[in-house]
Amino acid sequence: MKPSLPKGTRDFGPLQIRKRNYIFDIIRNTFELYGYQPIETPAMENLSTLMGKYGEEGDQLLFKILNNGDFLAKADKQALEEGDSAKALGSISRRGLRYDLTVPFARFLSMNRNELPSIFKRYQMQPVWRADRPQKGRFQEFYQCDADVAGSDSLVFESELIEIYDKVFTSLGIKVRIRVNHRKLLMALAETGGMDKNFIHFSTALDKWDKTGSEGFIREMDQQGYDKSKINQVVNILEQGFEEPAVQKLLSSSETGVQALREIDTLKSLGGFENRKNEVKIDLTLARGLSYYTGFVFEVEAPNSGMGSLGGGGRYDDLTGIFDYKGISGVGISFGAERIYELMDEEGFFPSFRAVQSKILFMPLDENAVNFCQNWCRNLRKLNIPCEMYPEPAKLKKQFRYAEQIKAPLVALAGELEMLENFVTVKNQETGEQEKFDLEGLVTLINQL
C-alpha cells in the first residue's frame, strides 16, 4: 500500500528532532529557572471537559474519538436518522483530543488542589490537536509550551512572564516585539464608544487591526450598526496610541479604565517593561480573541516575518471555576513551537547539528577484527564516548560510505596489524590525516575534537 500521513500531521526526522529539542531545551530551562514545575496530561480528555470551552467554532475544531465496541448499538437512533451530527455526538463519542494545554491544566488543578502548593507554577510542553485546515505554520497536530501561575493575582507574575518571553527569544536569537494590553483598558475604550454591549465582537474586530489596519475594524463595527462618529472617535484613540497623554486621560474617565491604568503603573514599577533586550510596549490594538482573558494580555511577534504570533497569553480571573474550584486567578503564556521552528529554520538561526552523535566509526577489515572493534567500542562507551562499528568486514568503499552517511568525524581501521599490537589506524574524515593510536591516545584525540 501507499504510505501516507493524516492531513496536517508530519514525521520528524533525526535532524528535525535535534533542532526541535534545541528550542524545547531553551524554553524548559528558562521555565525551570523561574521555579515552574513540569506536568503532563493525557492526549485525550473527556469530551465534557473540552466541549464549550473554546466557543462554537472550537467545538467544531475538536477531534472527537469514536467510542469503542458496538458504538452504533448505543447511538441515539433518532439523531442518526435525522442526520443531526451535533445531537448524535454525545451518544457515539465521550472522549476527545486535547485542544490546548490551559483547559487540561485547569482540570488538573481542580482535581489536585490539595496536593499542590498555594501558588502553583507549572509548565507543560505537549502536542495539541485541532481539526483546522493546515497552512503555513499551522498544523492539526502541534506542540505548545505553556507556563502558567495559578493561585495569585500578583502582577509580579505578569512581570516575570514578560521577562521569560524576553529571555527565551533572546536565547533563541529571534528579535521580537512583545505587545502588552489590558482587557479593562479595552473595556473602557469600548465604553467610550458605546460598544461595550457586545465586547466579544469589539475585541474580535480589533484583532483584525494587525492585518488590515483601521479599515477592517471600521468595517466590522459599521456592520454592527454603531454610530460612525463614535467609531471614528475610537479609531482616533487607537491610532494615537497608549503613550499619548490625552488618550490616557480619556481612558481614566471610567472606573474600569482607572483600574487598568493603575495595574499598568504597578507593572511598570515592578520592572515589567524595563531592561528588556526586545521591544515591550503597550499596544491598544492587541485584543486576543479568546474571551476568557480578564486582565493583562500578551502577544509576541517577529516583525517582518509574515509568520503570525509566536506566542501569547494573559490573565484570567477564574481559571478553574468551570471545574467547581472558584476564585483561582491565573496568568500564563504560551510558546508556539512550530512557528518558532519554521522562523528559525528559514532564517538559519539554528546551530549546526549532527543527526548521529558517534564520534568515531570502527571498521573491521576481516572477520577476526569484528570482536576487536567491539571491544574498542565498549571501552570508549565506558568513558561515555558515543561510537559505533560497521558490523562486518565489508568492502572499505561500503564502510566509508556509511561513515559519510552518519557524518562520523573519525574512522578507525582495524585488521591483522592492529590486532597484533593493539592499536587502531585512525583517519580524520575532514583532513584526511591518518595515524596510529592506542586507546589512551584515541581518547585524548576524541576529547580534543
Next chain:
RNA sequence: GUGGUUGUAGCUCAGUUGGUUAGAGCACCAGAUUGUGGUUCUGGGGGUCGUGGGUUCAAAUCCCAUCAGCCACCCCA
C-alpha cells in the same frame, strides 16, 4: 467552513495541438577497485502518471468527481 493553486521514479522536475515501450538530473544497487571511500566510467533496479469515473480508435495530456499538499480568508500557535 470559503476561495485559489498544484499532484508524473525515493527527491527535484521535463513530457509539444491527445498518438509507439513515459524521460532527465540527483539518490540507490552492482562492477571496474581483495587494507583507504568521496572523482570518473560501465551496467542495473525502480512509475497503477494522486484516486475513481467519463469523452475518444487512442488520455500523463481533455471533462467531472474525489483525496492530498501548498497559499489566502475565517480563526488561531
